[in-house]
Amino acid sequence: MKMDMSQYLDVFLEESKEHLESLNQRLLDLEKDSSNINALNEIFRAAHTLKGMSSTMGFDDLADLTHHMENVLSDLKEGILPVNSTVIDTIFQCFDRLQMIIDQIEANGSGTMDNRDLINILENIKTGNFEAAATIEQEISTPTSVSIEENSSYQDSFAFNDYDITVLKEAASRNFTIYNIKIAVDQGCLMKAVRVFMVFKALEEDGEIIKSLPPAQDLDEGKFDSNFEIILISKATIIDLEKRLTNISEITVLYIQEISVDSLISQSNSAIMNIENKISKHSLDTMDSPRSHKVKQTVRVDIERLDNLMNLVGELVMHKGRLEQIGFSYKIGELNETIEQIDRISTDLQSVVMKVRMVPIEQVFNRFPRMVRDLARDLNKEVDFLIEGKETELDRTVIDEIGDPLVHLLRNAIDHGLESSQERLKKGKVSKGTVLLRARHEGNNVYIEVEDDGGGIDTNRVIAKAVEKGILTSRDAEQLSREEAIELLFNSGFSTAQNITDISGRGVGLDVVKNKIESLSGEIFVDSKPGQGTRFRIKLPLTLAIIQALMVSVQDEIYAIPLSSVDETTMITTTDIKMVQNQEVIMLRGSVLPLYRLSDLLSVPGLSEADDMYVVVVRKAERQIGLVVDGLIGQQEIVIKSLGRLLSGIPGLAGAIVAGDGHVRLILDIVTLF
Amino acid sequence: MEETVNLYLQDSYSQDNEIQVVAFKLGKEEYAVDILNVQDINRLLNITRVPRSENYIEGVVNLRGNIIPIINLHKKFNLQSEGNENDKRVIVFQLDDLKVGIIVDQVSEVLRLEKEDIEETGKVYSSINAEHIKGIAKVNNRLLILLDLLKIL
Numbered sequence: 147m148k149m150d151m152s153q154y155l156d157v158f159l160e161e162s163k164e165h166l167e168s169l170n171q172r173l174l175d176l177e178k179d180s181s182n183i184n185a186l187n188e189i190f191r192a193a194h195t196l197k198g199m200s201s202t203m204g205f206d207d208l209a210d211l212t213h214h215m216e217n218v219l220s221d222l223k224e225g226i227l228p229v230n231s232t233v234i235d236t237i238f239q240c241f242d243r244l245q246m247i248i249d250q251i252e253a254n255g256s257g258t259m260d261n262r263d264l265i266n267i268l269e270n271i272k273t274g275n276f277e278a279a280a281t282i283e284q285e286i287s288t289p290t291s292v293s294i295e296e297n298s299s300y301q302d303s304f305a306f307n308d309y310d311i312t313v314l315k316e317a318a319s320r321n322f323t324i325y326n327i328k329i330a331v332d333q334g335c336l337m338k339a340v341r342v343f344m345v346f347k348a349l350e351e352d353g354e355i356i357k358s359l360p361p362a363q364d365l366d367e368g369k370f371d372s373n374f375e376i377i378l379i380s381k382a383t384i385i386d387l388e389k390r391l392t393n394i395s396e397i398t399v400l401y402i403q404e405i406s407v408d409s410l411i412s413q414s415n416s417a418i419m420n421i422e423n424k425i426s427k428h429s430l431d432t433m434d435s436p437r438s439h440k441v442k443q444t445v446r447v448d449i450e451r452l453d454n455l456m457n458l459v460g461e462l463v464m465h466k467g468r469l470e471q472i473g474f475s476y477k478i479g480e481l482n483e484t485i486e487q488i489d490r491i492s493t494d495l496q497s498v499v500m501k502v503r504m505v506p507i508e509q510v511f512n513r514f515p516r517m518v519r520d521l522a523r524d525l526n527k528e529v530d531f532l533i534e535g536k537e538t539e540l541d542r543t544v545i546d547e548i549g550d551p552l553v554h555l556l557r558n559a560i561d562h563g564l565e566s567s568q569e570r571l572k573k574g575k576v577s578k579g580t581v582l583l584r585a586r587h588e589g590n591n592v593y594i595e596v597e598d599d600g601g602g603i604d605t606n607r608v609i610a611k612a613v614e615k616g617i618l619t620s621r622d623a624e625q626l627s628r629e630e631a632i633e634l635l636f637n638s639g640f641s642t643a644q645n646i647t648d649i650s651g652r653g654v655g656l657d658v659v660k661n662k663i664e665s666l667s668g669e670i671f672v673d674s675k676p677g678q679g680t681r682f683r684i685k686l687p688l689t690l691a692i693i694q695a696l697m698v699s700v701q702d703e704i705y706a707i708p709l710s711s712v713d714e715t716t717m718i719t720t721t722d723i724k725m726v727q728n729q730e731v732i733m734l735r736g737s738v739l740p741l742y743r744l745s746d747l748l749s750v751p752g753l754s755e756a757d758d759m760y761v762v763v764v765r766k767a768e769r770q771i772g773l774v775v776d777g778l779i780g781q782q783e784i785v786i787k788s789l790g791r792l793l794s795g796i797p798g799l800a801g802a803i804v805a806g807d808g809h810v811r812l813i814l815d816i817v818t819l820f
Numbered sequence: 821m822e823e824t825v826n827l828y829l830q831d832s833y834s835q836d837n838e839i840q841v842v843a844f845k846l847g848k849e850e851y852a853v854d855i856l857n858v859q860d861i862n863r864l865l866n867i868t869r870v871p872r873s874e875n876y877i878e879g880v881v882n883l884r885g886n887i888i889p890i891i892n893l894h895k896k897f898n899l900q901s902e903g904n905e906n907d908k909r910v911i912v913f914q915l916d917d918l919k920v921g922i923i924v925d926q927v928s929e930v931l932r933l934e935k936e937d938i939e940e941t942g943k944v945y946s947s948i949n950a951e952h953i954k955g956i957a958k959v960n961n962r963l964l965i966l967l968d969l970l971k972i973l
Binding site: 457458459748750787790791799809810 | 877882886888917918920
């Protein structure tokens with residue numbers, strides 16, 4: 147199993163830059179007015195989120211520094227520590243350091259930095275020892291020259307992270323051999339990337355390339371001189387590999403050597419030390435050196451502009467439809483040819499614009515298994531992590547925002563929700579806890595659920611804590627229902643964690659989650675059964691989601707039925723219909739299927755005379771129902787639009803779409819239709 | 821869509837004591853609405869019926885990608901439809917965040933009204949309930965009823 151976090155790197159970088167920006171702005175505000183509690187709260191949240199994101203991505207130094215920052219900030223917030231210039235200067239320094247690490251991550255894809263100096267200061271501040279903090283600080287601000295050993299030998303350059311090392315150890319234990327291979331591409335070679343590709347292909351026949359130098363992406367783009375190195379795990383012998391490689395023209399194999407895991411690990415440690423040195427130099431005197439272009443270029447666009455674009459494209463398509471009609475009735479050949487071209491372009495344009503907005507939630511979900519694994523290990527818990535419905539597509543705006551809240555909820559589930567293995571065994575559960583992350587469409591909404599089979603929410607402890615924190619009086623507490631008690635969890639500054647861990651339990655979590663979800667005009671619900679587990683359900687509106695729909699016709703009208711509620715379709719004739727207790731039914735594979743005519747349900751004007759009709763078998767709750775329609779038009783990807791304030795809440799209608807011909811078609815909501 | 825009335829034909833200097841209105845016929849009477857609320861004037865094309873809605877909702881149309889509900893004031897106020905089917909138009913209004921269209925029998929013209937010519941009264945007889953009316957304007961020999969759009973919806 148190979149996990150690649152690099153695809154989330156862009157998102158991580160973009161998000162962390164945003165957080166840094168707000169951190170900077172808020173710090174300035176705080177400096178101006180040290181009693182500005184809002185600014186302090188914002189800084190705290192930004193630091194907290196950065197901590198979460200960076201530990202998810204495995205940037206431990208970043209997470210560690212933010213964790214210590216958070217400790218100090220938390221005390222400032224509580225008023226235990228005063229907000230003075232030493233503190234603010236230190237936080238500014240931390241901020242600069244965070245910026246450096248993130249720049250480094252952007253340039254190299256990894257960020258390691260020794261932050262002990264700053265952490266020392268932070269710890270001194272936390273214990274109230276401002277003098278000590280101030281002295282250290284001065285030492286730091288006078289830059290000391292760092293001597294750099296320019297050592298470009300290959301061993302120092304491979305940096306292995308924990309994950310790589312685990313993979314290598316695993317490979318060694320399964321009798322795979324680890325090879326270090328160095329290959330030179332001929333100077334005259336025009337397409338270096340192609341040669342690299344062939345080499346990779348030849349080697350990966352029965353092995354896996356763990357690392358390459360330069361990194362694989364640079365190799366792909368041909369960004370290297372003439373030599374490159376590879377770390378390969380494979381079952382093939384040296385002779386075998388050599389034979390395969392010599393078959394590729396325009397390259398020379400410089401060496402293939404077998405290496406042991408231990409030697410690699412020690413090398414990698416020294417490599418890290420070396421990189422650190424280089425980085426401190428980099429940060430001291432070459433801050434403005436050009437960045438490498440490894441990071442994919444993206445542009446963040448205001449979603450409103452996308453909306454406008456979308457509407458304009460819709461309009462274009464509609465008028466194209468009218469042009470087609472004119473061309474058809476006047477039979478002008480040249481015009482028709484041109485219209486065909488326009489047709490092709492506008493269809494492409496439409497799908498591009500729609501796709502721009504929609505992203506499968508996979509992008510967010512895929513970065514969680516790693517986080518859950520690390521978390522479970524840190525907390526010494528056994529966790530079975532399941533993901534469902536990651537192909538569910540969501541609006542880009544939602545995808546961008548939903549990551550943080552989900553991180554919080556998953557952390558909560560593992561840290562607070564699941565009991566330890568011993569405790570579980572004692573309660574007669576399997577020792578391994580289950581955390582389920584699920585996304586699905588339902589009606590006009592997308593639901594994302596985080597479910598655990600842990601101990602459930604202990605409402606007594608919640609209430610006790612709330613009283614202790616002064617959120618409510620003990621008299622009010624007595625009258626609280628279970629639901630109301632659970633609601634308390636979303637109160638700002640609340641936490642039931644017994645001890646503050648690196649992972650969660652500081653009480654920022656749930657209220658941040660709730661704010662975030664609400665800002666996306668969503669809702670969050672909690673179900674919790676004592677002893678059986680907790681489920682957080684996030685409901686998000688689907689204002690602009692693309693879904694698959696079945697288009698059906700009734701008389702002259704056309705409706706869209708979301709494919710998610712359609713089980714099958716079948717054709718029947720009037721003679722197939724039987725009456726049971728005044729209800730039309732048919733027999734479908736031995737079971738009785740109640741029939742409803744769409745024309746009756748929607749009082750469609752006109753009468754259908756045809757003997758043949760179609761039945762769309764839909765699912766409402768767990769029941770199957772047959773919906774009689776006149777014709778099936780086909781399956782289509784549709785963009786759901788709201789019917790607006792004036793027409794909202796009509797039972798049976800989930801929204802509308804603008805069809806390719808410019809007509810508005812209505813989307814049926816199966817749940818409320820009957 | 822076709823035949824959009826040119827709203828900017830007259831030079832558009834504005835004075836405080838003057839408003840521009842779009843005048844239209846509905847039943848036997850002539851009405852007017854502030855031009856600043858008017859977004860579009862269209863023929864009655866491609867109206868999609870909305871089942872289970874109020875009977876005065878004629879349906880919805882697509883206007884530049886927006887779904888616009890169309891209100892049939894004839895049905896809402898029990899008016900007789902007058903004039904040629906071909907002259908019927910949909911006037912689409914934008915009121916705050918709400919966009920909505922009404923069906924009218926004929927769009928007559930764009931007019932400037934002196935504010936002093938407008939009588940702010942709800943007591944004038946008209947087929948539409950008095951509460952939906954902002955006032956009455958006298959232009960030459962014509963009487964224009966100024967509609968209060970928000971109250972109609």
